[in-house]
Amino acid sequence: METPTQSPAELLLPLEKLAELNDYIDSLQDKEGMLIHVLHRAQHIFGYLPKELQLYIARRVGIPAAKVYGVVSFYSYFTQTRRGEHTVSVCMGTACFVKGAEEVKEALKKELKVTFGETTEDDLFSMKEIRCIGACGLAPAIMVDEKVYGHMNEENVRTVINSYRGEGK
Numbered sequence: 184m185e186t187p188t189q190s191p192a193e194l195l196l197p198l199e200k201l202a203e204l205n206d207y208i209d210s211l212q213d214k215e216g217m218l219i220h221v222l223h224r225a226q227h228i229f230g231y232l233p234k235e236l237q238l239y240i241a242r243r244v245g246i247p248a249a250k251v252y253g254v255v256s257f258y259s260y261f262t263q264t265r266r267g268e269h270t271v272s273v274c275m276g277t278a279c280f281v282k283g284a285e286e287v288k289e290a291l292k293k294e295l296k297v298t299f300g301e302t303t304e305d306d307l308f309s310m311k312e313i314r315c316i317g318a319c320g321l322a323p324a325i326m327v328d329e330k331v332y333g334h335m336n337e338e339n340v341r342t343v344i345n346s347y348r349g350e351g352k
Contacts, residue, residue, distance in 0.1 A: 195235050200228050205243065214244045218254060222261060231262045267302045267309040269347050271295070271327050276315030278322040283336070287323045288312070290337040294344050307348065 207224045211217045221240055226232055232255050241248040255261045273279075273288050288299070291310060295303050302309045318324045321333020325343070332343050 195233075196229065196239075201239070203228050204240075208240075208243050215246050218244060218246070218251065219258075222251070222254060226261060231265050233263060233265075237263075264300070265302050265306070265309075268307050269309070269327050271308050271310045271325060271344075272313045272316070273299075273310070274314075274316045274318065274322070274324045274326070275312050276319065276322075278319035279315075279324055282322040284323040286337070287325060287335045287340060290335075290340040291325070291344075293337075294340055308344070 204221075204225050208214060208221055211221070214221070218240075221244060222232060225236060225240060229236060234252075237251045237255060238248050241251045244251075255263060271291060273284060273291065275284050279287075292298055295308050295310060297303050297308070297310060299310045299312055313326075316324055316326055316331060318331050318333055321331065323335045324331055324333045325335055325340075326332070327343060327347060332339065335343075
């Protein structure tokens with residue numbers, strides 16, 4: 184008895200999400216011409232674009248995997264690493280840096296137990312540094328998703344993070 188072979192994506196990624204992506208791809212007339220749209224949809228469904236998913240998309244669309252990877256790695260919108268439900272961004276602009284952004288970074292690393300570019304074990308937070316958020320009067324500042332928090336210090340960091348954890352509301 185012969186068993187069907189499964190692609191790496193089918194072994195590692197949730198089948199219901201692959202089915203949703205397949206439905207979208209199948210609805211397209213010009214699959215190759217709509218690659219960026221397919222990648223946007225895939226990232227929306229999965230939250231990120233791991234290599235296994237990129238290979239899967241290449242096979243489904245009928246193009247070389249290198250082309251998919253080239254698009255994913257070129258556009259900053261796409262991410263190849265798992266992201267948390269919330270993105271915590273620390274402003275490293277001049278005003279924030281001068282007023283203590285380094286201490287805020289350390290407080291975040293301590294509170295979340297991850298470093299920049301990583302995601303917490305519970306998939307709730309991802310951390311990143313950004314050049315400037317344009318809130319110099321609130322320095323040092325952070326953003327959680329699209330919301331800006333100013334005059335940050337270790338205590339404020341804990342309060343903000345806990346509010347997203349559902350604590351202290």
